[in-house]
Amino acid sequence: MPFEGLSDKLSAVFKKMRNKGRLKESDIKEAMREVRLALLEADVNYKVAKEFVANVTAKAVGDEVLESLTPAQMVVKIVNDELTALMGAENARLNFSSKPPTVVMMCGLQGSGKTTHSAKLALHFKNQGKRPLLVACDVYRPAAIDQLKVVGEKASVPVFEMGQGDPVEIAKKAIAHAKDYGNDLVILDTAGRLHIDEELMGELSRIKETVSPQEILLVIDAMVGQDAVNVASKFDETLGIDGVILTKLDGDTRGGAALSVRAVTGKPIKFAGTGEKLEDLEPFYPDRMASRILGMGDVLTLIEKAQTDFDAKKAAEMAERLKQNTFDFNDMLEQMQQLKKMGPLSSVMNMLPGAAGKIGDDEAEQGEKELRKVEAIIHSMTPAEREKPALINPSRKRRIAAGSGTDVSDVNRVLRQNEQMQKLFRQMSGGGKKKGKRRRNP
Ligand code: GDP
Numbered sequence: 001m002p003f004e005g006l007s008d009k010l011s012a013v014f015k016k017m018r019n020k021g022r023l024k025e026s027d028i029k030e031a032m033r034e035v036r037l038a039l040l041e042a043d044v045n046y047k048v049a050k051e052f053v054a055n056v057t058a059k060a061v062g063d064e065v066l067e068s069l070t071p072a073q074m075v076v077k078i079v080n081d082e083l084t085a086l087m088g089a090e091n092a093r094l095n096f097s098s099k100p101p102t103v104v105m106m107c108g109l110q111g112s113g114k115t116t117h118s119a120k121l122a123l124h125f126k127n128q129g130k131r132p133l134l135v136a137c138d139v140y141r142p143a144a145i146d147q148l149k150v151v152g153e154k155a156s157v158p159v160f161e162m163g164q165g166d167p168v169e170i171a172k173k174a175i176a177h178a179k180d181y182g183n184d185l186v187i188l189d190t191a192g193r194l195h196i197d198e199e200l201m202g203e204l205s206r207i208k209e210t211v212s213p214q215e216i217l218l219v220i221d222a223m224v225g226q227d228a229v230n231v232a233s234k235f236d237e238t239l240g241i242d243g244v245i246l247t248k249l250d251g252d253t254r255g256g257a258a259l260s261v262r263a264v265t266g267k268p269i270k271f272a273g274t275g276e277k278l279e280d281l282e283p284f285y286p287d288r289m290a291s292r293i294l295g296m297g298d299v300l301t302l303i304e305k306a307q308t309d310f311d312a313k314k315a316a317e318m319a320e321r322l323k324q325n326t327f328d329f330n331d332m333l334e335q336m337q338q339l340k341k342m343g344p345l346s347s348v349m350n351m352l353p354g355a356a357g358k359i360g361d362d363e364a365e366q367g368e369k370e371l372r373k374v375e376a377i378i379h380s381m382t383p384a385e386r387e388k389p390a391l392i393n394p395s396r397k398r399r400i401a402a403g404s405g406t407d408v409s410d411v412n413r414v415l416r417q418n419e420q421m422q423k424l425f426r427q428m429s430g431g432g433k434k435k436g437k438r439r440r441n442p
Contacts, residue, residue: 002222003293009038009411010079011295017072025061028075032057035079043225043256048263056082056213063412074084080290086259087286088438092243092268094125097214098183101133103175105211107204107239108219109231110192113247115144117219117273119151120188120281121245124271125185126157133183135174136161137207138191148189155278158183167191167203171211188213201238207238215242217270220257228257236265246284247273258289327422329378329386336371377402377414389418 013034020027032053039049056078059065065074097104104121108114115138122132134152136159138144141432145161152387154161158181161172171188178186190207193200208216220228235241245259262268269284284383378386380403392415394402394408401408 002249002251002258003042004252005254006042007293007295008040009041010035010293014037014072014076015110016145017075020072021222021256023066023071024074025066028057028060028066032060033073039256039259042254042259043227043390045226045256045260045264048260051263052082052086071429076294080294083259083293084287086263087284087289088262088268089286091197091283091285092270093283093400094270095214095242096185101175101178101186102184102209102215103186103213104215104217105188105190105204105207105213106217106219106245107235107241108192109196109221110194112192112219112221113191113245113273114219114297115147115243116151116185116276116278117247117281118148119155120273120278121217121271122152122157122185122187122330123155123278125279126155130185130294131183132157132185132187133174133181135171135186136158137170137188139164139167139168139170141192142147144189144191151278160201168206171207175211196234204239216240217243218267219245219247222253222255222257225254225256229260232261232265232267241265241267243268245269245271247275250274250280251320255293259261262286277399300438309393327418329381329389329418332418333375333378333386336375338403340371362376373406373410374417377401377406377411380404389415 014030017023017027017031035056036049036053039052040046044052050130050217056075059078059082060075065071065078068074094102094104106114106121108117108121118134120132126132134148134157136145136148140150142164145163149161160177162170163171167190174188175186177183188211190204191200207213216239217297218232218235220231222228228418232241232244238442244265246258246261246268246269252359258269258272269286272282272284272289274280274282377400380400381392385396385400392411397408401411404411
């Protein structure tokens with residue numbers, strides 16, 4: 001879980017403030033010293049940390065905060081707003097050219113995740129109706145071309161390559177090819193080195209001058225910490241980048257890169273990579289990231305995930321059944337399958353407010369085990385039993401337990417869960433009626 005250390009430390013600082021009740025200016029200053037240390041330990045650039053704390057302090061020591069009834073909460077709100085501003089306030093989108101194809105040039109150090117994210121980006125925009133073309137401009141390692149072909153195939157996106165030729169020529173030809181074949185988005189996967197060197201920068205500059213990409217995206221590995229800022233500054237100075245893709249945000253990164261890159265370069269983080277799979281790409285929302293860091297969860301991302309992963313038709317069917325107040329075991333099974341589609345339980349649960357960073361692998365595994373058990377129990381029911389749970393008498397319970405390799409007590413528990421859900425849905429539809437009445441008689 002990224003930002004875990006930072007989240008924990010900030011929560012401890014806020015807790016101490018809350019326990020004090022009323023706050024004096026000196027309390028805020030002390031808390032801000034601790035915030036600054038927490039940021040530095042999370043690998044936030046020191047200048048950024050210093051400025052951040054100065055901004056928060058300036059806003060927090062006013063009478064409005066100190067005299068308020070909930071000063072600690074107001075400070076948390078200020079920190080949240082400043083964290084959001086630090087990362088750029090709004091989600092920065094990709095700029096598309098009015099004259100297709102839009103050319104996106106991916107650059108970054110070797111191993112940062114350039115090739116993987118070229119394909120992730122292609123898949124992301126293909127799902128939005130674009131017709132991307134991936135281009136192998138990393139000509140120095142034959143393996144790099146093969147890797148792009150592999151990920152391109154996985155994403156079902158065509159790959160343009162000319163083996164080990166001149167990358168500038170390859171980029172030019174690829175764009176001509178895209179025009180001929182109706183590809184409206186060209187993604188150039190360029191070469192990377194272990195360190196920034198003149199030769200690499202020269203080559204990237206030549207590609208830039210020749211094809212004038214709409215977007216030059218720098219791919220940065222979030223795990224590299226402080227160094228991310230140096231890399232970003234150097235690339236921006238020599239090449240002029242338009243935005244950043246921050247990768248490997250799924251690991252144990254301390255998160256400093258996410259918090260510093262925008263502040264130091266002025267260039268926004270546009271996307272975050274959150275895993276090795278091609279689907280693991282999220283548009284970067286500074287406000288959501290700030291609330292994740294502050295342990296307030298990321299409900300919006302969760303909802304969006306649910307929206308893209310849920311089958312709309314099935315959801316509509318489910319809503320219809322809820323209206324009829326039926327929620328049988330087929331529905332329960334369906335819901336569990338939808339939940340599974342959203343990814344590992346740990347990542348889903350960690351986006352919930354209050355749970356952020358607190359669901360360990362063990363607990364998530366326990367949860368998944370439990371889900372599997374419930375699934376096995378439902379699978380051991382006959383179709384009639386699934387539709388009408390009331391049929392399940394003690395002898396049927398014993399049969400279901402034996403069939404699913406569980407105990408009768410487990411079966412009872414699942415039956416109770418189903419009853420509770422039915423009750424909940426009855427209450428929900430009852431509540432809806434009351435609201436309607438209130439609206440008619442204000
Ligand atoms: P390149 O040299 O910059 O093209 O980097 P690659 O795309 O080959 O990625 C380097 C390694 O990082 C590969 O093993 C990828 O699977 C892995 N990787 C890339 N992005 C992510 C990410 O967001 N999360 C994780 N966990 N691994 C990633």
